Amino acid sequence: MKRNFPLSFVPRCVAAAGVLAVMPGLSFAEGGSPLADASSVYGQKGPSSRGLTVATGDERPEGQWTLYGTAGIGYAPRYSGSDESSVVPIVGAGVRSPNGFFLSTDHGLGWETQALDSTFRFYVAPSASRKDHKKGFQGSDKLRGLGDIKSRAQIGMDAETMVGPVTLSATIAHAFKKGDDRDVGSAYTLFNLGASTTVYEGSAGAVSLALSGTFGDGNYMRTWYGVSNQQSVKSGYRAYNPKGGLESIGLGATWTVPMGKDWSWTMAAETRRLFGDAADSPFVKERNQFSVGTMVTYTY
Template sequence: MLRSCCVSLTSLCLLLPANTLRAEDWRYVLRAGVATASRYSGSTERAVVPLVGGEIVSPYGVFLDTEKGLGWAFDEDDFGLSVYVGASDVRKDRKTGFKGSDELNGMGSIKPRPVLGLDGTYQMGPIILGASLQHAMEKDNDDHDTGLSWNRLKLSISTPFYEGRYGTVTGSLNSQFGDRNYMRTWYGVSDAQASRSQFRAYDAHGGLVSRGAELTWAVPINARWSVSTVMAVQYLGKEAADSPIVDRRLQGSLAGEVVYSF
């Protein structure tokens, strides 16, 4: 859930540089802020975590982003496409700093592994349709319950509600889907995990992960500085919500960030 906040802010930045990718100069972005979100998807525990990151975009569309990874973006007229290689989300079964929860003791930590991503956008007037597909590779020599390869698809629709002297307010709706391995990794409880933890065994099947909404307020201060705030909610689908690790079906997050571009 914490990473979802970061990804939301990063996605906002990637939607903006349509003209940047055609520019003759390199573009650099530094971001700093703070977010509050659930410690893991379905948790009632919350954490406040600092957000620090950056992005480099070359004149040829190649970018390096601390959240997404290394990739290439193409944007022309109403169509945008980006591909990238990065690292997957993580989940710890111990409360460690800003991450993890002791409630997951015995479940095993979900460790990062390489992720291949493909994002696309299509604009129809004021409406932007988006699709994001991620494939996480299997982690070798890892626990079979937490190191499986998985696929996740996110579909979204967004539109600006306000554009004026106080910045831009954009609203969006989204649905997320995961295959069986994704659901087993993040919401399933195997017999081995059940024997080590407080949870009963649960065999999760692929399908709808969640439906959600986001509201983003971006305020430019000058040509280089801007401030953005993202409020997001996710309502877990039945297959995820029935998991014994899920205590709350409705998940919310709030993030604020200062952005410096040069």
């Protein structure tokens, strides 16, 4: 059913945007702060995704405001390369305007436009983060001495285009320097390539598959997988200086079932394998990473 929002709705959208702006850590399904995309060390857009895809609501007709909220629960590795997993909350929210501007936990603040039969998205969002000790569903004691990787400002661009039934995507993101600690605060750049397609759509909902590969520059690899001499002394791990290149390849699946005109239920799962210098890191205990989650989404 089409919704034409009155002017009184605009202040509500502004208020919602203000709330979203101060809660970047809520996309807990991209390890750190908000999913997907390419903020996460799992190649997702949300750094807190830990390998899970967070549903972002149904598309509404052009010229309409859209608000969505997602809540659920998942089970994911404690860090990229961990042999331990934990139960994690999945929370997502966002607002999209008719002119392409958006504010959400999966992409932060940005603008989306269509050109050349493709979709382009530009945004500013918090980067991924990681604790070097176990605290609730975050971090691991196996990282002690490596230091916390704190979230910092990150800019990104997504591009998507359809080739037959397949959606091809590319993301480039750059996280800015955070503090003076080169081990955990260096600026870094990552690149993600993906392909997805819907393999079933019918009375039981829709099932989609997605294949993605994540690449990082030298600073990215050193931040997430390296061990400096100083970190080696504190953690007991051997010193390790990884080079830039392929970090991981992942295969994900989502099953979305409509529950009325505004609600939907989603199951998401991903298997991801670390490669190259990322896989050879001394604190990577398991190259194969698995995540699964379930969530409900309301779109208004």
